[in-house]
Amino acid sequence: MRRDYGVYLVTDQGLCLGRGLLEVVAEAVRGGASMVQLREKKCDTRDFVALARRLKALLGPLGVPLLINDRVDVALAAGADGVHVGQSDMHPADVRGLIGPEAIVGLSVECMEHVLQADALGVDYLGVGPVYATATKPDHSEPWGLEGLRRVRAASRLPMVAIGSVNAENAAQVMETGMDGLAVVSAICSAPSPEQAAGALRDIVNNALRAR
Known part of the structure; x- marks a missing residue:
């Protein structure tokens, strides 16, 4: 599996405008989404595993990694490529011990101490957020802002994706801070065309990376 953090889709079925999640993800990948995190806070475990397996079957042949938010058990059951955890989830070292050295382990950072x-x-990699205040996670910590992203970039060499109200209008500014990619939820899930939305973000990311 290639590790391209450029356009990192975080799923939310409730934001898909009534469309099936697999349909939205498939469109996003056609447009340029390069990594998918399945985040389902309201899904029971059996349904979560079943959905993860369907996504893995879709993404595996395309070489796009599937990560599971928080749930190591779901990731193992579905054969996912990794797990993303927050500061109050399982410790990353314990995640690594369970899913092995080849899996992808991501961590959310909300303050400089975490970084x-x-x-x-x-x-x-690190998920740095929120960049801006976001309705998809109302209990978020203080937003980093662009200057905060620059401080984070200077403090660590780990790959980083920025998350939190990132969209096509502000993506270029976010990438100028040195981020390796953009983690987005509603900018793709709620777009009239997830494929076009992902493509627009991919163009912005590629242009920023080429300019470095």
Whole structure:
């Protein structure tokens, strides 16, 4: 599995405008989404595993990694490529011990202390957020803002994706801070055309990376 963090889709079935999640994900990948995190806070475990397996069957042949938010058990059952955890979830070292050295382990960071600790935790990338206040996670910490992203970039060499009200209008500014990619929810899930929305973000990411 290639590890391209450029357009990182975080799913939310409730934001898909009545469309099936697999349909939205398939469109997004056609447009340029390069990594998918399945985040389902209201799904029971059996349904979560079943959905994860269907997504893995879709994404595996395309070489697009599937990560599971928080639930290591679901990731193992579905054969997912990794797990993303937050500061109150299972410790990254325990995640790594369960899913193995080849899996992708991501960690959300909400303050500089988290960033400075992350290098010693054996994670593969950081999810830095929220960049801006976001309705998809109302209990979020203080937004980083663009200057905060620059400070985070200077503090760690780990790959980083920025999340939190990131969209095509502000994506170029976010990428200028040195981020490796954009993690988006509603900007793709709620777009009239997920394929076009992902494609627009992919163009912005590619242009920013080429300019470095």
